[in-house]
Each structure stands twice: as C-alpha cells, then as structure tokens.
Amino acid sequence: MNLPETWVEARLGDVLSRVDTKVDPQTSQTNSHFYIGLEHIESHTGRLLRDAEEVTEGRDILSIKTAFNAGDILYGKLRPNLSKVHLATQEGICSTDIWALRTAECLLPDFALRYLRSPAIYVRAAQLATGANLPRLSADAFDRLPIPLPTLPEQQRIVDVLEQAETFGHSCLATQETLATVLREQYTALFGDVLLNDKSWPVRKISQVSELVRGSSPRPQGDPRLFGGPVPRLMVSDVTRDGLWVNATTDSLTEEGAKSSRSMAAQSVVMAVSGAPGLTAILNHDACIHDGFVGLRDLSADLLPEFVAFTLNLLRAKNDQQAVGAVFRNLTTDQVKAMVIPVPPMEKQEAFREFLSQWQVVQRDIAKSKRLIDELTNELTIDAYSGTLTEAWRVKSASQLAEAAAARGQILRERGTKIALSGKDKVSLTVQTDLTVRPARHWLIPELSQFQRQVLAAFSEFCQQSGQPLLAEDPDVFSRFCDDSIVTDRLQAFGQSQGNRIRRSLSQLAGLGLIAKITLPKQDSDSGERGYLKAFRPLRPEEFTRMVDVQALRKTSLAGVDQQRYYFEVQLDYESSEHAGASGMFQVITVVDEDNEDFIHLVDQGQHYASLDALREGIARSLKVEAWQVDLEAV
Known part of the structure; x- marks a missing residue:
C-alpha cells in the first residue's frame, strides 16, 4: 500500500x-x-x-x-x-x-x-x-x-488507540474469569467443598448412579460405508470447544457405522477418557461416542445431569491441582466407575441448574463480545500500520x-x-510475500488448493440455488449440503466421506474473506429454547470492496500457521495394553492426517503410551518438530 x-x-x-x-x-x-x-x-x-x-x-x-x-x-x-x-x-x-x-x-x-x-x-x-x-x-x-x-506523535496516537482496543479484550477476559468464580462460589454455597464433602451429603459411586458404557468406533477408519453420514459422532474437540453443553458437529457416521459405535441420548452425561481425560459434558442431542469416551446411561432419578457434569469437572480440576500423574492422565472404565459423587437434595440441584442456565446466557454474550473485540483489534492493527487508522x-x-x-x-x-x-515505494503488511495485489479478493483464488476451489464453487452455487446461508453447525443441514449433487459432483475426484475436510475448507475460506462466517439463531422445536449456530454465506456486493491488504495479511497469517502445524487422527488400543499389564495406557493402531494418508510409521506400535501428550511428543520427535506443532484427535 x-x-x-x-x-x-x-x-x-x-x-x-x-x-x-x-x-x-x-x-x-x-x-x-x-x-x-x-x-x-x-x-x-x-x-x-x-x-x-x-x-x-x-x-x-x-x-x-x-x-x-x-x-x-x-x-x-x-x-x-x-x-x-x-x-x-x-x-x-x-x-x-x-x-x-x-x-x-x-x-x-x-x-x-x-x-x-x-x-x-x-x-x-x-x-x-x-x-x-x-x-x-x-x-x-x-x-x-x-x-x-x-512520526513520533502519530506513533503515540496509534499506540493509544490499540491499547484502548486491547483493554476491551482484557476486560472481557477478566469478566469471564469473574463469572467462572461466581459460578464456583454459587456451587460451594449450595453444596460445600466437593472434595471434602464438608456438608456430609450421602455419597455414591458412579457405578451406583448410572450404567457406565464405553464408546466404540467402527472399523476401518475412514470407510465411506461407515463414516460421513447423518449420525453425529462426538469428538474431544467438540467438548473443548463448547464446554458443559456440547454439540457433536466435528464428525459423523452412517447408519451402518452407528451400529458399531455407542449411541447416547440427548441430555446424557459423557466423559472423555483420553485426549482430555476427565473432561465432562452434557449432550445437546443424540450422538455416538467413540472409545475415547464413556457415557452415563440411566442416571439415577435423584441426580440432575447438570449437577453431575459440573461436579465431575470440578473434581477433575482439583485432582489435577493436587497430584502429578493422577488418574486423570488417562482413565479406564473401572476408574470412572469407582469415582464418588455426593448426592445433595434435589431442590438444591434444581436451584443450581436454574442459576447455571442464567449464567450460560451471560457467558454466551460475553464470549460473543470477545470474538467481536478480537476481530476489531485485528482490523485496527492492520489499519494502524497502513496509516488508515x-x-x-x-x-x-x-x-x-x-x-x-x-x-x-x-x-x-x-x-x-x-x-x-511515502507515495512512491510500497510497504506490504505481508512483508515480501509473493502476493499479487488486485482490486478485489479474486486474486486469492489461484492461491487456494484445488479442493478449496471446488468447495468454494460448490458452496456458492448451493447457496445461490437455496437462497439461504449454510447452517454448518446443524448436523442435518450440513449433511444435506455434503450429499447434494452440486457438492458431490465437484468433489467426486477427491473420494467419499469428505465432511470434515469440507467443514475445515469453509472455515479457511471465511478466514481468507472469500465467504462470510455469521451466527444465526435456531429455535429448538421441542424445548422452544433459542440457540445460536455458526453459518456461512456468500459475500454481499458491498463486501467485495474492502481493503486488499486486510485479506493479504489474513492469508499470510493463515499460511504461516498451516506450515507449522500437523494434524493427525489416532486410533488407540487400550485393551491390548491392559492385557499386557499396562492398565490405563494404550498402543496406537492407526495414524492418519486430514487427507486420510497413513502416517503410522511415525510411532512405535509396540510401545505403550501413558497419554496423548506422550504420543504427541513421540510423533514430534519423528517429524523433528516441536510438540506444540502436533495436534492429535483420538478417534
């Protein structure tokens, strides 16, 4: 510029x-x-x-x-x-x-x-x-x-404005931390210290208040007859993204694949036993769980799911603080069954559920504000160093x-x-990348992969015909999109069961500014409650005129991250380790990347791993990179 x-x-x-x-x-x-x-x-x-x-x-x-x-x-x-x-x-x-x-x-x-x-x-x-x-x-x-x-006065002006924008972000974080503290204090006021049980509530083991079931996965991994259908399949990343109430939007199974998995009903309590061991959530809808999860079926009538899930998460946090190498590094079904949970009076649990519901509304609004502030700060930074601000x-x-x-x-x-x-030479915020500046975003198209270009074309045609944004976090809507002939015809050269890859490509296209990512309300037909789901839509005419440098910086930032990260899905075998006397550990069955390419050579299949972190470090050593560059998803 x-x-x-x-x-x-x-x-x-x-x-x-x-x-x-x-x-x-x-x-x-x-x-x-x-x-x-x-x-x-x-x-x-x-x-x-x-x-x-x-x-x-x-x-x-x-x-x-x-x-x-x-x-x-x-x-x-x-x-x-x-x-x-x-x-x-x-x-x-x-x-x-x-x-x-x-x-x-x-x-x-x-x-x-x-x-x-x-x-x-x-x-x-x-x-x-x-x-x-x-x-x-x-x-x-x-x-x-x-x-x-x-000049120095203008530098100071820029710093002042950016500091003010950053202050808003810090305030949101502080507010979220305060809300979390308030929620814990409300819990303590009602139930006391859960670790000490200082209010002497009756206690029962998980095995006494529910039927605990281990998740399972269809084999072989990636088989289009089993994967990519209409049945939601819960992943650890769904839980870490959503928190206490979770939507399974990352992966899915066919009806045939679901027969080899473990189905859980809406409002069931589920717990991760690998990846993020001990992390507990409540399903917002029916979904299948793989063997990195356990589910609590037929929960006792004197316990509410919200109380159980929150208490188990609180126990997990306190155990992590108290001991290194505690049971929450990895969890076996027997360990979860043996966990003890207090059973306070139902009226207190109902009071907590009501407070939790109100808290969730406030927390959702704060999180939305934080996202908007982050976007604003990024835009301001770009404008600041170009002189526009x-x-x-x-x-x-x-x-x-x-x-x-x-x-x-x-x-x-x-x-x-x-x-x-000034005025003659140009300074690019992307700093000497090989980007060609054109008057609109279309200069980015040649920079996309062939798969991304086909997804963009299919998405644009689909939305033009439907006249509606694509509600990507609604499993039924997204499944219909993936199965539509417009999409399948364009992506047939890339094989079957591309749902996850399509979802990632849409997010990447939104990050590049080639499509718009928005949030839309959706009312639950049963409860009448209104929720908000992520959606994508084509750009409007006025959105094509934004500054080219914004897109250039975003593209460069995304490219820099992609070059430094490695994504793998790993299939874990706990049973063989248990039979070998290494209870709680696992061996690795498969390692595939996001294109379903086999990378099992990166691990020692005879080794028993204590945690996903240990496996991540081993893969990082094989790749000669840092462990933070490796992202693993247990399937």
Missing part, C-alpha cells in the same frame, strides 16, 4: 539496536538475577509467565546471558514463528536466544513492540529462519525487514506532524539510514 505523506519506510536494523552487554551469573557480584528465558514469554501475546519479584540464584544459571533494561524489547530469535516478544518493565538478564533490542529516538518501544508481534514480522521471520531442528533468525535477515515509520487525525495535526517529520528525518540522517519516501 502507499504510505501516507508523512511516513517513511526504514529497516528494522536502522531503528533497533541490539544490547551487547553480557553477564556471567557464575562470577557476577550480584547473587540473584531477574532472569527471562524463552519459556517465560507467552507466544503472540508477549505476556510474561513469571512474577516480577521472582529471581534466580546466580549459581543456578550456567551460561553467559544478556543484560537488559526497562524499556528494552525482548525478541525470541529461536523459532521466530512463536512470536515471543516482550517489552521489559524492569532490568534483568535474558537467554542468548533472545535479543534485547533498544529503539532509536524516532521509534517508540510500544509501537515497535506491536509491529514485531504482527504477522508482517513473525510469518516472514519464520520463512527466513535457518536450521531444521532449531530454526533461528539471523541478525542480518532480521535487520533487513522493513518497518513503516510515522489515523488518516483523519493527520489532517487535524498537519502542522505538528511537519515539524515532527523534520526531526525524524534529522535523526535518521545522523544514523546513516536509507529511507523510502
């Missing part, structure tokens, strides 16, 4: 200098140090994961470190795709895998900080990093990256900016900086 008249383009190396002061903690006269390693900086947010008062004894720090001051920017050069960037608020020492960067007089640290965290930098930095196992960004490559440089402000502050621009020019000349003037 063309820079505003009062902006220039510089290079990071022109306006950021590295602190080269080194400290050997072993010989330093200071006995303890405020030490920051890469593990202490949260990815993408830059939040410091240790207290400011927490210090490390010098004798425990074994190598030379870099000293930094308050106001220095700490930038992680190892695995730069993690975007570990923190603005120091006090002096200390840091790992040599972190650069301590000091800004020139013409650059505000807060302005530089947000730019360094943006996809414009971390995506390009990841592309420039070298080293297969431990990719690092060289100083020379970093220094050559461009940065748009407004402060366009009107520049007009009002013309005389002030002229003087500030002259001062900035003097500073840059003294530093020997070569600058690109």
